Amino acid sequence: MLTESKTINSPDQRGKTAEAHPSALGGWLLIIISTLLCLGALMVFSAGAGIGQKLEIERFWEFSTLRRIAFVPLAWLVLAVFSRVGYRRWLVWENHFWLSPVVWFTALSIILLVVVLIPGFGHAMHGSFRWFKFKVGPAEITFQPSELAKWFVVMFLAAYAAYRGGKMRNFKVGFVPGCAVLGLVVALIGKEDFGTAALVGGVGMMVLLVGGVRWYQFLVLVPLIAGAFYLMVYRVDYRWARVTGWLGGDDPNAVLDSSYQARQSLTAIASGGIWGKGLGNGTMKFGWVPEDTTDFVFAIIGEELGFVGCAIVIGLFVVLMVCGILIVNRASDPLGMFLAVAITGTIGAQAVMNLMVVTSLAPTKGIALPFISAGGSGLLLTAMAAGVLVNVAKHGRVKQKKPTG
């Protein structure tokens, strides 16, 4: 036990022995994620079929489905790189915590979240300012700063908790700074994207709790939230109307659009039956399910691959999360443990939210299905986070019963 705890504190040394005794978990994760990536590319390609669409191969950047396929090797590369480079080397520097990349990136993402709201910099899609648009040669790249913020804020909180250690239970040291950063990011994201904000808020709180913040300290937030709600929602007529509309349906137009999406998605899944209509044979992708390559790609999976496809995809996520839990349990240091919790929690919660939206179990919000949905920057960032998770697994403890080499 003593030697064990020593090695916990020196993961770089431990890394060498881990190579001799590689944890199978990392390998499993890579297999699962690769499978999800390929399945995603396949289904996005199928869902992207349309009528009257001319495919010009030299301008493939304009076709999200082809772009998505191009992103598979890229995501794989990112995954490979980040699973090999130790997270202590590039993400968190224990001795100079406030100079760590995770801090820079968190700060950068907060800045970008502000900038994207400034008209002229940000690009609005579906009426909300969530995107940056770049021209890279002939291609146009969209980038969502909330994706960046989502990953870095949860990893920052994990790193911060590991850095503060036992002092996290101290209200001023643990709760206040953690909640300040989290609250700022959630507020900035939440202005344009409620779903992601809720995801980040939920996972962030969980990370803070795991990191040592006492649960009752969160009670402080209750009057604050109530006050903010009163000022920002109840006192603003149209927002209050939206709330009552969502609750009671006073404003049918507000609900109609999203409920149409949800109904169509549900119909697509259910019509697939047990075995599905066959890959590529679905018809709902021809405009009947909106956003069928991105947030609602699971509907097309359900339609074309049936319950079998659904069960396989969800099963892969279940196995992924079980791996995540095992990685958490076997993490060799608090930083790794907190990072693993944050990353597994984010992937899991995001998958759950997306699947519940697509199957009409929750109201519609714009959340992508990790590794599956089309979307470049989000996919690469998810791959990066998954790479960190694999890296944590590699540095994990070997189980006690197993003889060490």
Add this chain to the structure above:
Amino acid sequence: MEVDRRNLWWGRIFLGVMLLALLGVVGWCYYLQRYKAEYHREKVRVQQLKIIPQTARRGAIVDREGRLLAVSCRSSSVWVDPSLIKDAEGVAGELAKLLGLKQAELAEQIRGRSTKRFMWIKRFVSEAEAESVRGLKCGGVGIQEEYERQYPMGSSSAHVLGFTDIDGRGLEGIEAACEDYLAQRPGQWRLRSDALRRPIGSQGDCEDGRDGKNVVLTVDTVIQKTVEKQLELTVKKFHAESAVGMVMDPRSGEILAMANYPSFKPGQARQVDSALRRNRVLTDPVEPGSTFKPFTVASALEGGYVSVNQEIFCHNGYYAGKGFGVIREYDGHGYGNLSVADVIARSSNIGSAKIAQKMGKNYFFSMIEKFGFGKKSGIDLPGEGAGILMPLEQWKWGQYALTRASYGQGPVAVTPLQLIRGFCCLSNGGRLITPRIIRGVLDADGTVVKNFVEADSFKGARRVISEEVSRQMVTKVLKGVVDRLGGSAHNAYLEGYQVYGKTGTANIPKKDGRGYEENKYISSFIAGAPAADPRICVLVMVRCPDRSLGLGYTGGQVAAPAVREIIRDSVEYLGVEKIAENEAADRNIARR
């Protein structure tokens, strides 16, 4: 640095909840895909079903020479989808301006159907109008290509052709009778579509439309137009109420012309009074009057009760007796002895009554029935009436019914069609043929589908009188009527064509059935030509010529000139050989 592993439970709980949620989603998917699949598949089917109607063309109606009488032409109609129209006033204004409609009315209609998806604005607009509507920039307005039924000959043959409803389904006449042949079968392509209603691939059942077949009539438009012209002239000249006319081939029963005046335009039939659309040739029973006398005489000849030259005493114009009341000649004439032929030539009521009395009612009734009166002729046109023939059991009151029937009153009322059919029987050697107006049916590409022309035109025709009686009737009895000097229809004399016939000037019974209207007559003339070898039979029946004009009112005065003109034009058109009077007589003798 040590970690408080108890705090890890927060993470385990969080991840555990997520895991449970994932399992819940799997369960929910299983429920949906196992038990709700059929329901949602049906929903998908309904939602994605796109029906592309395939139009087809209704068959044409042509006359015996292939002249187009009714034809369906491509046309455009304007419709709107009221549910898509937000600004009913504006759209209505634009459309009203372009199509000459009333804006307020149109806007009201569009608003009244705001939940519906389809509403006609105007059917069959001109190409220019359709083009201008296509140029409109407002949503929800569409142009539908469809077929419009057109009648190139105008009102000609209107009553024969009948008409269709606005969607081209036959309602009357040939349009209705031949609906099965004429009707097109529109097809349907049932495809799946994307959300913009564009069809996906070519799967689905596709049924192409099938054009209707073309119907060929026996009518000849040249003769038909002649008849129509003569009817119009006659009605106008005598200020008559109406007239009907027919031309029939006695050898085959083919109707060469069938006309009513006044007529209507089948294209606008829906705006016309229904009384005007009635084909009175088929429907209206009239008391035939003197035109019925030939049937009395033919029956008596056939039964051997009289012979052509037998003298009948006509009681000098006043014939009364127990059981049949008083019978007079028309216009107060009085005749003494008349031969049977003269009874017809002079149109003696008393003579006819006495001939009938010789036969007795049983025989006479059976002959009337054999001539086809009181029964539908079986013509291939809808709406035919059976005329009226009082059943024999009701021929009581002594000989009243018998004597009145002999000159076309009382228990007999006939349709013009029955009359000419009977007359054809007298002309063609004594066989009762079924009148026909449809020659055949052609496919859209001209292949013969049905041919109604029989090689033996008398096939199935019932013999009513013998060849001999028929010849006697034509050459001895009926020809005298058109005698240049003494016949009641000398007006119909045509050099070289030996017209034969019989006039009729029937009183019109009062509506209550008691007695007859004052000075209201149906003046008719029924004739055939040439007597040596009858090729056509013609009937003209004029209702209520104005006697006060002083131009005459009898069949010989009113109808006979029209019949003469019709016969003249027709026989020349048909190329009937003209032969001199004495030569014709020789031929008759030779044939006998």
